[in-house]
Amino acid sequence: MHFTETGFEEIKVDLNRLDDIMESHGLVRAGQWDYERVTYDRKFEIREGIFYLRLQGLAVEGDVGKHDAVIQLMTPLLGKHYYPHGVEYGEGETFPKHLITSCEKLLNDVKKEAAEFAW
Known part of the structure; x- marks a missing residue:
């Protein structure tokens, strides 16, 4: 499922600041990066199954490996x-309404915080 019309595509944030923001909201980057992109995941284990909220970004300036990148979400x-x-x-998947609501709130919180530090 894609969360369209969130406005994340308009946000660019310094990688180090973004790592802090994402971690504070339970989104983990861990080893999911290369020199041009990052991926943050949050795992939800609920009675309907295991789900992942994923936020990705591309380096528009700098290098992720050197921790000096600006990330376009x-x-x-x-x-x-x-x-x-x-x-x-895929769009053919079914997601519990309570999970979607939780993810939308989390995304709004992340967006609000990231927008404070946007380039």
């Missing part, structure tokens, strides 16, 4: 995990 995604195949983000 992308459209947030919500996916369902299927063992052992992985996470599906």
Whole structure:
């Protein structure tokens, strides 16, 4: 599921600040990066299954590996995990309403905080 019309695509943030913001909201980057892009995930284990909220970004300036990048955020995604195949983000997936509501609130909080530090 894509969270369209969130405005994330208009936000550019310093990588170090973005890491702090995402971590404070339970979104983890861990090893999910290369020199040009980053991925932050938050895992939701609920009775309907395991789901992941994913926020990705591209480096528009600098280098992620050197921690001196400016990141252009992308459209947030919500996916369902299927063992052992992985996470599906397709439009054919069904997501619990309470999960969507929680994700929308979390995304609004992240966006508000990230916008304070936008380039």
